[in-house]
Amino acid sequence: MNAHAKGSAARSRLEKVPTGLFINGHWREASDGARIDVVDPALAEPVATVASATVEDAHDAVHAAATALDGWAATPPRERAELLRAAFEAMTRRADEFAELIVLENGKTFTDAKAEVAYAAEFFRWYAEEAVRTLGTVQTAPSGTNKIVVLRQPVGVCVLVTPWNFPAAMATRKIGPALAAGCTVVLKPASDTPLTALALAALFEEIGLPPGVVNVLPSRRSGAVVSAMLDDPRVRKLSFTGSTEVGRVLLASASRTVVNCSMELGGNAPFLVFADADMDEAVSGALTAKMRNGGEACTAANRFYVEASVAAEFTERLAEAMAALKTGPGLEEGVQLGPLVNADSRDKVAQLVEDTVRVGAKVVTGGRKTDGPGFYYPPTVLAEVPDDASVLHEEIFGPVAPVVSFSTEDEAVRLANATEYGLVSYVYTTDLARGLRVSERLDSGMVGLNRGVVSDPAAPFGGTKQSGIGREGGHEGLLEFTESKYIAVSW
Template sequence: MPTPPHTVSDLPVAQFVGGRWTESATTMAVLNPATGTQVATVADGDDVTALAALDAAVAAQESWAATDPRHRSDILLNAFHLLHAGADRIARTITLEMGKPLAEARGEVGYGAEFLRWFAEEATRGSGAYFRAPSGGRRIAVRKQPVGPVFAITPWNFPLAMVTRKVAPALAAGCTVVLKPAPQTPLTAMEFMRILVEAGVPAGVVNCVTTARAPLVSAPILADRRLRKLTFTGSTGVGRMLFAQAARRVLRVSMELGGNAPFVVLESADLDKAVEGAVLAKLRNAGQTCVAADRFLVHESLVAEFTERFVAAVAALSVGEGLDESTRIGPLIDGAAVQRITAMVDEAVGLGAHQHTATAELGGAGHFLRPAVLTGVDTRSRLWTSEVFGPVAAIRSFTDPAEALRLADDTESGLAGYVFGENLGDTLDFAERLHTGMVGVNTGAISDPAAPFGGTRSSGLGREGGSTGLDEYQELQYLAIER
């Protein structure tokens, strides 16, 4: 691996372009959200860096596409093993720059690594078609080929897994990549670049541009005719803007956008399962996940006991710095997130909601917020209508499952939902009628590299993971063959 030009905390203050760490005239600070202290300084890329990264990806595209699928598979498997070998170091990096507890960071490393293994296996499973035309005479052949250079934009909440979920299928399909990680969490992406080099990824196949000036970097890449695909995970608002830019060049696009997941507890639900699932679906990563449960709809016969047990379970979770092994709820990403969620809670209480826990900021420089549970939340409040992205649960009761379904679907989002019930027929019927791309049935954890991850409506388009995940990075070519 090329030696970085200089390092801070053993990581390069540079961009990774064309297999080399390159200097940048401008830098940006990476802050620990638990302490407010500076973790490192990294390069702050610009339009020149962006186009250099795309140049490198374009130059490597033809040779990488021609590489044997087995060779691409072997490289991804190498990266899988190297991630596990460096799991403690990478987990600590994740915790330092985005705050999640170490136990969750270790879980993210394992989850993120699985995308490498899954797509290493998918890379060797060629598919297509060859058959005689119905009219006779000619033969029809259909083959898959890589779509071409990919621009991947990833968020801060899962700084490793969101990268591997995009990079692994792109590499498996034979596509080169320009990666732009979130400015809050560039260090994990840089760690992953080092792993890819060690795993055997050739120069230029994956490039990483770290920047706090996203529009300056994204605009020239999206406007360049050589780019063939955009993949983005982030907010719906930003996704709409990027989609409009991508439309000008008719790019292939896949987007995983915001959610506002309903969590429905039917009359037949097992409350032990429901409460355990609620804690997991709501409070993983301090609620900072796109599939987090936001709106809890509980049958009126269960709502009092569910609320009591859920509040007790939430209150038992320790809040603190992620590097402390006893911590179960880490900080929010920044002070703006704390202020936004506090305002949402205050508005809901003003509209008549009852707050069962004391939402309050913790002292110190970190961006901490104690988790909160509110009942009787007005459906007009932002706490109900908007993605919370924090540790606050809004509960309403229902009497009729049809009413619960109407309330659950009363949103522009359609990413994920959760349904709990022991009457499997009724529970599956409810789950299948939800207008969401994913549904957890009696479980609060739905993400799996072997399953297609994605949503409907304003929550995006396309799927990541599963057997369909590779299709997002491939084009179909039809050959008409005359005898």
């Protein structure tokens, strides 16, 4: 099927995706009738409109979640697990449909979208397995006077705020553990990419999830809607994925009612290549770490630090690999890089490159905005980048790779850690002792050692410093949605 036919088929399927608010198991319009245009980044044209929730709608969603909480928390863990398993199976069956939706509203390639759907569905399967493992503890108090019983109970009503770059996976990574723990949720997806979240709501409706357990509220009035929910005393948890700037604002809002917070925020990932690295593996890993989702990922390699003796070779080979990527609409056969999500994102990337060149960097490939419809920016490699260039200190969120050389291991670690962020780092070396030593010294929550991908539903995902608070994925991700209750008892 050619790109035009694929696009037509995908758009025809849009008619089956609900476009209202999903509250208490029902679809409805926003209380004031407002709608959001959903724009295809490849064409810069609207493809759908969805309801835009008001503060009144937000109160209704919280009420629905609060009403459903006791019944869902009391549901046997095995029953919760079976519903999550059903969600995994349903999402897997419809992988192509979800992927097409993601391409249409986000712009990523169909290959990247399919990979995201598989990753997203895995959170339902993983937490179906974890739902029956919310373990407590029993021990004798050191004094011997009583027993210490610790229970893990659901934290309560949760507000989940997700970004546009992974509209499926960032939702399921939060919904999965919340439901497994016995919590109910209100999901506020990014206004650029609400269709995937609404398709997930329809999936939950189909598998028979009780009304009110999951509520979905797209809205252009994000600040007012989320703030209103955080001020509701029935809301006990905020889980947010997005920029550090917005995260700071939400943490301040959550402080008013002391809401439990998990924050997965920005990144500025260093990619370290030592002279003894396998150069084929390093270039391949760099391409993966940089170009997954077109660079629009908090885990994307942002700064490339390469030992001086191999810096020229690495830069040349990376530039050759990036220049060879086929750019175009995500549904077109063979396309490896789609557009950025919107005009502001494209213009920010273009400005970063222009500023970097102005202070002395050399463009090895790319470096200029393309003409025509859509929000495209070409794969770009920059060499001889000065230390004070803004591209080394800001999250790029685009297909741009700045390369800087280093001379010693200490210098590499110093450069890598010279940022307020600490989400993920990448290290390439064939010396295992050095690789582990450097990994321990890097101030980040995750390290890819000779790997360009770190994300895994079974592993704890999260950062240090201003990259966030808490962890998602793994058993730790389940515990984020529980509270410990200690009971002192004698028998």
